[in-house]
Amino acid sequence: MSTLFEEVRPSDGGAGDAVPVRRVELTVNGERRAADVEPRLLLAHLLRNGFRLTGTHTGCDTTNCGACTVLYDGVPVKSCTMFAVQADGHEVLTVEGLATASELHPIQEGFKDEHGLQCGFCTPGMMLAAKALLEEKPNPSEDEIRWALSGNLCRCTGYQNIVKAVMWAAEKLGANVESDGADDAGDDAGGEG
Amino acid sequence: MYPSRFRYEAPSTVAEAVAMLAAADGEAKILAGGQSLIPMMKLRFAAPAMIVDINGIGGLDYHRSDPDGTYRIGALCRHADLEKSAALADAQPTIAAAAPVVADPLVRTRGTLVGSVCHADPQGDWASVMVSLEGAIVAQGPNGRRSIQVADLIDGPFQTVLAPDEIAVEAVIPAARGARAGGYLKLERRVGDFATVGVAVSVEMSGGSVARAGIGLTAVGPATINASDAAAALVGTALDSDAVDAAAQLAAEAAQPRSDHRGSADYKRHVVATFVRRIGAQIQRSEQEAA
Ligand SMILES: Cc1cc2nc3c(=O)[nH]c(=O)nc-3n(C[C@H](O)[C@H](O)[C@H](O)COP(=O)(O)OP(=O)(O)OC[C@H]3O[C@@H](n4cnc5c(N)ncnc54)[C@H](O)[C@@H]3O)c2cc1C
Ligand code: FES
Ligand code: FES
Numbered sequence: 001m002s003t004l005f006e007e008v009r010p011s012d013g014g015a016g017d018a019v020p021v022r023r024v025e026l027t028v029n030g031e032r033r034a035a036d037v038e039p040r041l042l043l044a045h046l047l048r049n050g051f052r053l054t055g056t057h058t059g060c061d062t063t064n065c066g067a068c069t070v071l072y073d074g075v076p077v078k079s080c081t082m083f084a085v086q087a088d089g090h091e092v093l094t095v096e097g098l099a100t101a102s103e104l105h106p107i108q109e110g111f112k113d114e115h116g117l118q119c120g121f122c123t124p125g126m127m128l129a130a131k132a133l134l135e136e137k138p139n140p141s142e143d144e145i146r147w148a149l150s151g152n153l154c155r156c157t158g159y160q161n162i163v164k165a166v167m168w169a170a171e172k173l174g175a176n177v178e179s180d181g182a183d184d185a186g187d188d189a190g191g192e193g
Numbered sequence: 194m195y196p197s198r199f200r201y202e203a204p205s206t207v208a209e210a211v212a213m214l215a216a217a218d219g220e221a222k223i224l225a226g227g228q229s230l231i232p233m234m235k236l237r238f239a240a241p242a243m244i245v246d247i248n249g250i251g252g253l254d255y256h257r258s259d260p261d262g263t264y265r266i267g268a269l270c271r272h273a274d275l276e277k278s279a280a281l282a283d284a285q286p287t288i289a290a291a292a293p294v295v296a297d298p299l300v301r302t303r304g305t306l307v308g309s310v311c312h313a314d315p316q317g318d319w320a321s322v323m324v325s326l327e328g329a330i331v332a333q334g335p336n337g338r339r340s341i342q343v344a345d346l347i348d349g350p351f352q353t354v355l356a357p358d359e360i361a362v363e364a365v366i367p368a369a370r371g372a373r374a375g376g377y378l379k380l381e382r383r384v385g386d387f388a389t390v391g392v393a394v395s396v397e398m399s400g401g402s403v404a405r406a407g408i409g410l411t412a413v414g415p416a417t418i419n420a421s422d423a424a425a426a427l428v429g430t431a432l433d434s435d436a437v438d439a440a441a442q443l444a445a446e447a448a449q450p451r452s453d454h455r456g457s458a459d460y461k462r463h464v465v466a467t468f469v470r471r472i473g474a475q476i477q478r479s480e481q482e483a484a
Contacts, residue, residue: 019198019199019200020200022201038198039198039199039200039201039244040195040196040197040198040199040234041195042195061194061235062194062232062235062236063228063231063232063300066297066299069299075302076298076299076302077299077302077303078299078300078303081227081228081231081232081300081303082227082231082303083201083224083227083231083244083246085201085203085246086227086246086248088203129298129299147298148298149298150297150298150384150385151296151297151298151299151300151385152299
């Protein structure tokens with residue numbers, strides 16, 4: 001267990017009244033984690049500064065860009081717009097939980113193969129939003145992909161290759177299910193515990 | 194950006210939450226989806242001493258119809274729950290039209306309709322939709338529950354008549370006096386943005402004529418606008434284009450837009466009228482297809 005109160009306490013808050021620190025216990029990428037946090041600590045900062053999972057990016061910090069997207073109980077959320085205490089008892093999947101030790105997730109392969117990234121800043125959020133989409137709609141149309149990713153902003157790619165990457169992943173995941181369903185389920189369990 | 198310090202409470206019942214609010218002496222805020230409150234706290238436009246997180250309260254995430262047709266939307270029903278509901282297009286066409294254009298897909302997984310109405314943002318889409326449906330909010334406080342029409346709930350920008358120790362537990366839409374039809378149109382600068390102009394039109398058709406009508410306007414005044422004169426111009430008509438034109442004109446007159454970087458006041462008024470006409474035409478078309 002790591003104690004994060006000291007480690008991640010923001011320095012800008014006034015000397016103010018002491019606020020009770022809360023213990024949060026959550027599952028991150030299939031692993032049980034715990035931390036003592038101030039209620040105002042944002043989930044994005046618990047992940048990045050507390051657990052050192054810096055794959056979750058904070059771009060705008062104003063709930064606009066989606067770079068901080070993680071899956072919260074399987075649902076894509078902006079982790080800069082939730083408090084860490086709200087994750088107590090819940091499951092979080094970050095980009096670090098996509099690949100297994102030996103293999104990239106098909107969504108990651110898709111982004112690699114189709115050049116779905118340039119600077120890569122938006123990519124973790126894009127991939128998690130895409131994962132949620134593909135779980136709901138395994139064969140999305142281009143429109144459905146664009147719609148599902150419309151909360152994630154990219155300043156580099158022009159989105160074209162991101163859409164292609166998600167289509168690539170949909171095809172690969174579909175092929176996996178047809179040829180080797182058991183293996184695919186195993187891959188996912190690594191990510192979501 | 195960090196909010197200022199606050200105490201965090203996560204009650205598991207509405208009664209517990211009300212007691213916490215009452216004990217906090219007006220210093221507490223309810224946290225629902227957090228998609229308006231948390232950004233405001235990060236910017237320190239809001240600095241509540243206590244947060245009462247209602248997300249752990251069970252049984253508030255519903256949206257459903259009573260046997261008599263009354264529709265209820267619980268305080269934890271998310272925008273995305275409404276967007277993804279296949280049954281909603283028939284049951285509540287105005288809500289079904291608005292759900293996909295509120296914010297972006299990530300905000301929609303957390304944000305709630307009830308929270309949006311309580312937030313009373315003049316640019317919020319749901320309050321106009323609820324006004325067009327003569328919807329109400331049921332609030333629970335230390336002395337029990339009361340029902341407040343959304344048109345009366347909002348008394349200014351970001352201001353409601355809710356007491357600090359009251360929780361809105363659900364939104365309620367009365368049963369229709371006929372077949373429901375309606376729509377929501379929104380002009381936005383880019384997908385996921387707040388409205389430059391939003392128009393909600395809801396009608397109930399009975400025997401080929403309009404038994405009830407409601408029109409709500411988003412982002413064209415200091416608060417959500419209930420364009421009741423415009424709606425009245427539709428009642429008793431067959432929703433023919435003369436009636437719709439008259440309503441469009443009255444809705445544009447009811448709007449109180451300001452010129453800003455999103456457009457001039459005249460332009461916004463023009464869009465209000467255009468949207469009323471377009472929704473009217475949409476309804477006519479679907480009535481004809483159904484006939
Ligand atoms: C990038 C972005 C874009 C957006 N675009 C739009 C848009 O286009 N259209 C739109 O309408 N909205 C938009 N929103 C706002 C969004 O819809 C919010 O979800 C909504 O306004 C508030 O709902 P919430 O559940 O998130 O409430 P919260 O943020 O949790 O609360 C908002 C306020 O309401 C109070 N409150 C919440 N629930 C209750 C309750 N049950 N009883 C009493 N008081 C309560 C809170 O105390 C707080 O003061 C956007 C937000 C973001 C971040
Ligand atoms: S950092 Fe969270 S939305 Fe931009
Ligand atoms: S790749 Fe640079 S922001 Fe998307």
